Amino acid sequence: IEDEMILAAIQQIEERHLDCAGYRKVTDILNSDTSKIEEYNFNFDFPINIKRVRRIMHEHGIKADIRQPRRNRVKEQQQYLEDNLLHRQFNPNHPNKVWVTDTTELTYGRGNKVRLHVVLDLYGNYALSHYVSPTETAKDAIKVFELAKQRTGVLAPLIHTDRGSAYTSREFSNYLCQNQCVHSMSAPGTPADNAVIERWWCDFKHMWMAHHPAPQTLDQLLKLVSAGVTYFNNVEISGKRNNLTAVDYYNGEIA
Incomplete structure (x- = not known):
């Protein structure tokens, strides 16, 4: 009534x-x-x-008849092109010139979900750091870069990410500015702009996670992830790296 x-x-x-x-x-x-x-x-x-x-x-189908804001899609597309400074150039000639990052979802037990963050150096696709967090926030994105910074001493001058909320946040932007980094971003819905780490996720899940028993606890998941990162850094070889492991290829240039 x-x-x-x-x-x-x-x-x-x-x-x-x-x-x-x-x-x-x-x-x-x-x-x-x-x-x-x-x-x-x-x-x-x-x-x-x-x-x-x-x-x-x-x-009852009652809707306000108001003007919808018009989007200048041509201008937006131009902005996306300008923001993508990497331009899919995935083969730098030295380590620590370009880093890429992303997150993916992992599960353990009965549907418990976490986010795995990884920072890859495009020189040899070497995983500099990884971090598991309950959610995807700017603080978590910064944390995995701080872990990478502990290994190298500085951040790469060019950092490429997608347009996730953590990476477009003011907090993350300020962090990169404080470390004299230039931020490159993929266009929306264009995973090919960050293809290297997308491929790394695919290999990590299908070559490593799928070939091990599903973890039932967070501790089991953390150990499995850590062992997987070690495998892709220290065991797996690639023809693109002259049949070297990622760590040998990376450290060879450093030496």
């Missing part, structure tokens, strides 16, 4: 506002003193929640 009364009131409001009142404005009017407004013949003596108004409007 209350919903029917609210619906009738919503229809009055929309008629008076030429079908241009959104659910926020409608809720404000319903909860205001309407006794002074002659066009309305309702006056509720109970508060009406905005979610209730939105539900009733949705159920």
Whole structure:
């Protein structure tokens, strides 16, 4: 009965506002003193929640006829091109020139989820650091870079990421600026712009995780991840690295 009364009131409001009142404005009017407004013949003596108004409007197809902001997609695409400074040049000629990073989801036990962060040096695809966190935040993204910095002493001058919320945050941007790093970003929905680490994830999950018993505890997962990173750094060889492991290829140039 209350919903029917609210619906009738919503229809009055929309008629008076030429079908241009959104659910926020409608809720404000319903909860205001309407006794002074002659066009309305309702006056509720109970508060009406905005979610209730939105539900009733949705159920009856009542939608505000307002102008939607136009997006300049040409300008956005140009901005994405300008932001991608790496330009899919995945073969630097020296270590610590370009680092890439990303996160992926891992599970353990009965559906428990965590995020695995990895920083790769594009010179030989050497995993400089990894970090497991409950969620993907700017602090977690910074943490894995701090671990990489402990190994090398400095960050690479060019850091490439996707457009995840952790990487587009002000906190992460300030961190890179403080370390004199230039931030390159992939275009939205374009994993090929960060293809190296996407391939690394694929190999890590299908060559390593899938060939070991599923971890049942967080401790088991952490040990499995650590062993997997060690495998891809110290055991796996690649023709692109002259059949060397990632660590031998990386350290050979450092030496």
